[in-house]
Amino acid sequence: MLFEALTFQLGYNATLVTIGATLLGVAAGITGTFLFLRKRALVSDAISHATLPGVGLAFILMVLLGGDGRNLAGLLLGSAVSAGLGLLCVSWLTRATRLGEDAAIGAVLSVFFGIGIVLLTVIQTMSSGRQAGLEGFLLGSTAGMLFSDAVLIACGGAVVLALVAWLQRPMILVAFDPEYAASAGVNTARIDLAMMGLVLAVTVVGLKIVGLILIIALLIIPPVAARFWTERAGLVALIAGGIGGVSGWLGAGISASAPDLPTGPIIVLVAFAVFAISLLVSPGRGVLAAVLRYLAFQRRVHLRQGLLALAQGQPIYEKMTLRLLQRAGLVRPDGVPTEAGRARASKAMRDEARWDVVRRAEEWTGAAALYDGLREIESVLTPDQITEIDRMIGGPKVAT
Amino acid sequence: MSPLELVDEKWNEQGAESALSVRGMTVSYGESPAVFSVDATVPAGSMTAIVGPNGAGKSTFLKAVLGIVTPLSGTVTVFGRPLAEARENIAYVPQRASVDWDFPVRVIDVVLMGLYRELGLLGRLRKADRARAIDCLSRVGMDGFAERQIGQLSGGQQQRVFLARALAQDADLYVLDEPFAGVDAATERAIISVLKELRAEGRTVVAVHHDLSTVAEYFDRVMMINVRKIAEGDVGEAFTPETLQATYGGRLATTQIDQLTVPA
Numbered sequence: 001m002l003f004e005a006l007t008f009q010l011g012y013n014a015t016l017v018t019i020g021a022t023l024l025g026v027a028a029g030i031t032g033t034f035l036f037l038r039k040r041a042l043v044s045d046a047i048s049h050a051t052l053p054g055v056g057l058a059f060i061l062m063v064l065l066g067g068d069g070r071n072l073a074g075l076l077l078g079s080a081v082s083a084g085l086g087l088l089c090v091s092w093l094t095r096a097t098r099l100g101e102d103a104a105i106g107a108v109l110s111v112f113f114g115i116g117i118v119l120l121t122v123i124q125t126m127s128s129g130r131q132a133g134l135e136g137f138l139l140g141s142t143a144g145m146l147f148s149d150a151v152l153i154a155c156g157g158a159v160v161l162a163l164v165a166w167l168q169r170p171m172i173l174v175a176f177d178p179e180y181a182a183s184a185g186v187n188t189a190r191i192d193l194a195m196m197g198l199v200l201a202v203t204v205v206g207l208k209i210v211g212l213i214l215i216i217a218l219l220i221i222p223p224v225a226a227r228f229w230t231e232r233a234g235l236v237a238l239i240a241g242g243i244g245g246v247s248g249w250l251g252a253g254i255s256a257s258a259p260d261l262p263t264g265p266i267i268v269l270v271a272f273a274v275f276a277i278s279l280l281v282s283p284g285r286g287v288l289a290a291v292l293r294y295l296a297f298q299r300r301v302h303l304r305q306g307l308l309a310l311a312q313g314q315p316i317y318e319k320m321t322l323r324l325l326q327r328a329g330l331v332r333p334d335g336v337p338t339e340a341g342r343a344r345a346s347k348a349m350r351d352e353a354r355w356d357v358v359r360r361a362e363e364w365t366g367a368a369a370l371y372d373g374l375r376e377i378e379s380v381l382t383p384d385q386i387t388e389i390d391r392m393i394g395g396p397k398v399a400t
Numbered sequence: 401m402s403p404l405e406l407v408d409e410k411w412n413e414q415g416a417e418s419a420l421s422v423r424g425m426t427v428s429y430g431e432s433p434a435v436f437s438v439d440a441t442v443p444a445g446s447m448t449a450i451v452g453p454n455g456a457g458k459s460t461f462l463k464a465v466l467g468i469v470t471p472l473s474g475t476v477t478v479f480g481r482p483l484a485e486a487r488e489n490i491a492y493v494p495q496r497a498s499v500d501w502d503f504p505v506r507v508i509d510v511v512l513m514g515l516y517r518e519l520g521l522l523g524r525l526r527k528a529d530r531a532r533a534i535d536c537l538s539r540v541g542m543d544g545f546a547e548r549q550i551g552q553l554s555g556g557q558q559q560r561v562f563l564a565r566a567l568a569q570d571a572d573l574y575v576l577d578e579p580f581a582g583v584d585a586a587t588e589r590a591i592i593s594v595l596k597e598l599r600a601e602g603r604t605v606v607a608v609h610h611d612l613s614t615v616a617e618y619f620d621r622v623m624m625i626n627v628r629k630i631a632e633g634d635v636g637e638a639f640t641p642e643t644l645q646a647t648y649g650g651r652l653a654t655t656q657i658d659q660l661t662v663p664a
Contacts, residue, residue: 173513176500176505177498177513183468183492183494227504229507232504234504339561366544369557
C-alpha cells in the first residue's frame with residue numbers, strides 16, 4: 001500500500017495530495033529557513049492563526065454575492081488579507097509600543113483566532129454553511145482536493161521559491177548582522193516584511209493540506225533539522241527544502257495507505273522523525289557525536305598530562321590516566337614507563353619547549369594562537385621551522 | 401549666477417575635502433537626547449578616534465551617521481555627497497556583540513558579505529571574488545581559518561574577520577565601533593597595523609576608542625563626545641587635560657589625566 005502511494009499509483013486524489021504535499025514541503029522548508037535564522041519562528045504562528053477570520057469572511061462574502069462559498073482561491077485570498085492584517089498588527093505593536101514581540105504575537109494570535117472561531121460558528125447556522133467544511137482549514141483536509149487546488153498550491157509554491165532565491169542575500173545579511181546590513185544600505189524593516197510576506201504566502205498555500213495550526217511545524221522543523229547537517233546558511237535552506245519535501249511526500253503517502261490517517265498531522269510527524277534522527281546522529285552538532293568527541297578529547301587530555309608527568313618524573317594519581325597509558329603500552333602495570341613511554345614523554349616535553357618559543361616570538365603569532373596544550377606542533381609548523389626552533393632551544397636533539 | 405548657487409558650490413567644495421561631514425546631529429531613544437547637536441568634520445586620509453565615557457553616545461553617533469538609527473535631526477555628507485549616494489564608499493565594522501555567533505556562516509562567507517553590494521542580488525560569486533576574500537583574510541592574519549564556522553573563533557579572531565569583511569568592500573571611509581574592545585594583544589596589533597596601512601593608502605579611518613592611553617599612539621585626530629561634542633582636532637591640540645576634564649568630569653583623577661597627555 002505505502003509503496004503504491006509513494007509511486008503515485010493509489011488513485012487520482014491520493015496522487016494529487018502527495019504531489020501537492022511534496023511541493024508544499026519544499027516551499028515551506030526553504031522559506032522557513034530564513035524565518036528560523038532571523039529567530040522569528042513564532043511570528044509564523046501568529047500569521048497562520050490570523051488566517052481564520054479571513055476564511056470565514058471570504059465564505060460569507062462569496063455566499064452573499066451568490067457564488068459558491070467553498071471556492072478555494074477565494075478562501076485563500078480572504079485568509080491572506082486577514083493574515084496580512086495580523087502580521088501588520090504584530091509588527092506595529094512591536095515597533096510602536098513597549099510590548100515585546102512575544103507579547104504582541106500572543107495577543108494577535110489569540111484575538112484573530114477567536115474572531116475566526118466566532119465566524120465559523122455563525123457560518124454553521126447559515127443555511128448554506130452546514131456543508132462548508134471550513135473547519136478543515138484548522139488541521140487540513142485533503143479528502144476533496146481538486147486538480148485546480150493542486151495547481152494553485154504548486155504555482156504558489158513556485159512563486160514563493162523564486163522570490164526567496166531573489167531575496168536570499170539581503171535576508172541572510174539581515175538575519176546575521178542587521179546593523180552591518182543597515183550600514184550597507186539594506187532597508188532591514190522592508191526585508192523583514194518581505195520575508196514575513198513570503199511566510200504568509202506559504203501559510204496560505206498550505207492551509208488546505210496541513211491546516212493553520214500545524215503549518216508552523218512545516219516551516220520550522222525542516223530548517224531546525226537541516227541546521228544539524230551544515231554550517232552554511234544556503235545549504236541549510238536547500239537541505240530544509242529537501243527534508244520538507246520528503247516529509248510531505250512520505251507523510252501524504254502514509255496517510256493515503258491506511259484509512260482514517262489525517263494527512264497534515266502525519267506529515268508533521270514524519271518531519272519530526274527526521275529532526276529526531278538529525279539531533280541524534282548528525283556528525284557535527286548531533287548529540288551522539290558530541291558525546292563521542294567529549295570522550296575522545298578527555299582521552300587525549302589524560303594521555304598528554306600523563307606523558308608530561310612521566311617526563312618530569314612526577315607520580316600519576318588519576319586512575320583513568322594510568323589506564324590509558326597502560327593500554328597504549330606506555331607504562332607497565334606497576335606504573336614504570338616502558339621504552340616507548342619514555343620516548344613519547346621526552347617528545348612531549350620537547351614539544352612543550354618548542355611551543356614556548358613559538359608563543360614568545362612575534363613572528364609566530366598566528367601559530368601561537370593555535371596552541372591549546374594538545375595540538376601537535378608538526379601540524380602547525382614546517383619541519384624547517386621546527387629545526388630552527390630546536391636550534392634556538394639548543395640541547396640534545398630528540399628523535400621524533 | 402545667482403548668489404544661492406555660489407553658496408551651494410562653496411558648500412560642496414568644503415564637503416569634498418572632508419571624508420565625512422556631520423552637521424547638527426541629534427539622536428534620542430526616548431525623551432532625552434543621547435547625542436545632541438554634534439558637528440564633525442573628518443578630513444580625508446586622517447585617522448580619528450571618537451572618545452568619551454560610557455553612555456556618552458559614541459556608538460549612537462556612529463550609527464546615526466551611517467543611518468542605522470534614525471536621527472531626530474542632522475545632515476551627513478560623505479566625500480561631498482549625501483549618505484544615500486555614498487554607501488558603497490563606506491565600510492562599517494560593528495561591535496562584536498551585535499551578531500549571532502551560532503549563525504551558520506563560515507569565515508569566508510562573512511568576508512564575502514562585503515562583496516554583496518557589488519554583486520547585487522543575483523550576481524554569481526566567481527573565483528576572483530573568493531580569491532579577493534582570502535586576500536582580505538590574509539591581511540588580518542586569518543587566511544588559515546576560511547572554512548571555520550564563525551562561532552568557533554576567539555573574540556579577537558572574530559573582530560579580525562569583521563575587519564576583513566570591511567576590507568573586501570574596498571571603501572574609502574572605514575568606520576569602526578570599538579574595534580579593540582575585548583581583543584587580545586596580538587589582534588590589537590594586527591588591527592592597528594591594517595588601519596595604518598589603510599591611512600597610508602589615503603583612506604580615512606574613524607573609530608570609537610575606549611582606551612585613552614593609546615589614543616595618541618594610534619590616531620592622529622580625536623573627537624571627544626559626551627552627548628555634546630567637547631573637542632575635535634589633531635591629538636596634540638584637542639586631547640588636553642582641559643578637554644579630558646570637560647569630557648569625563650570627575651571620572652578621571654587629575655594624575656591620570658596628566659599621564660595621558662604627556663606632551664610628545
